[in-house]
Amino acid sequence: MKRLLLSLLLTTLAAGAQAYELKDDLGRTSQWSAPPRRIVSMVPSLTESVCELGACAKLVGVDRYSNFPASVDALPKLGGMDDTNVEMIVALKPDVVLVAPSSRVAERLQSLGLAVVVMDSKSYRDVERVLGKLGTLLAVPDAGRVWHRIEAGVGAAAQSLPALAKGARVYYEVASGPYAAGESSFMGELLSRLGARNIIPASMGPFPKINPEFVVQADPQVIMMGQRDAGGVVDRPGWNRISAVRDKRICVFTREEGDVLVRPGPRLAEAAQIMARCLRDTASKAR
Incomplete structure (x- = not known):
């Protein structure tokens, strides 16, 4: 009987440990005996999530x-x-540090115990996946909400978009270079969900660096970009030959709007609303 009770206890403890096991986007698995209570986030979208x-x-x-927030x-x-201030991170004694694949200190932090x-979100569905993983990590049962x-x-x-605002050819410049937001x-x-046509095809990757002449040839009807x-x-x-420039159909987003638009996190719906407003406003300027 004692052996049976001991076996059941060990099984329960093992199940509890596995409840907080997580495989990250590099395929590495981490385990916790309880949900992390001290978290460091080095990615704005993960902080928001x-x-x-x-x-x-x-x-x-x-x-x-x-x-x-x-x-x-x-x-x-x-x-x-x-x-990254590695020494300060260590001093905070976090149970977990959340980083992007581009982090240059991930291995060093791991070597320090x-x-x-x-975690990485490039696509729309990546956001759903990352939210789900964070829900598992944080033991949030209704993360799907x-x-x-x-x-x-x-x-x-x-x-909310009228038919007139749909179907426009759009170029979204995410950073100087220029780098664009691809399909x-x-x-x-x-x-795409808003009915716009992106001039940067999926074959070029999520955020490709492009030749400015490519934009001239594609002749977008709407240009979106940040203030900076x-x-x-x-x-x-x-670029004076581009329809968007000629017709003054350029949306310049404020820094605050830019933060919402470039972060693949819980404010995606707000980002869609900002884009929709741009498409509505520029549609009224169409020739």
Whole structure:
């Protein structure tokens, strides 16, 4: 009888440990005996996702770009991709550190005994997958509610558009270079859901660096870009021939709007609404 009770106890303990096992996007598996209570997030979209899942109070430090919700501004800022403050992260004694695949300190943090989880969202469905993984990590049983809310919000943004605002050829410049949001990116997929036609095909990748002449040849009817990169866009060689430039159908997003648009996280529905507003406004300028 004692042996049976011992066996049952060991089985229960093993099941409890496995309940908090997670494989990250590099295929590496980490285990916890209980849901992490001290979390460091070095990715703004993951910071937002943790908070949306009700675990904001578990964050003990974030990267310098995490600025939403407002409560994270009070947390220690731990640098960015190129200047991560490893010593400060270690001093915070996190149960887990959330990083992007581009992180240059993941291996070092692991060598210092920290649990590091790599998560990446390039596509629309990646966001659903990452939210699900975070829900597992945080032991949030109804994590799917966040995705359902996103889906409903994106659907509502699409339905809000009149027929006149659909079908436009769109170029979305995400950064100087220039780098564009392709059809296969989460931003490109949002544009598709809104009925727009992306000039950057999926074959070019999610966020390709492109030749400006490619944009001239594709002749987009609408251009979307952030405030930081908008200066002088109309003066680029040959761009005066582009329909969007000629017809003044260029949407320049504020820094706050840009944060929403470029982060693959729980504010995707808000991003869709910002894009939809651009498409509505520019449709009224169509020749």
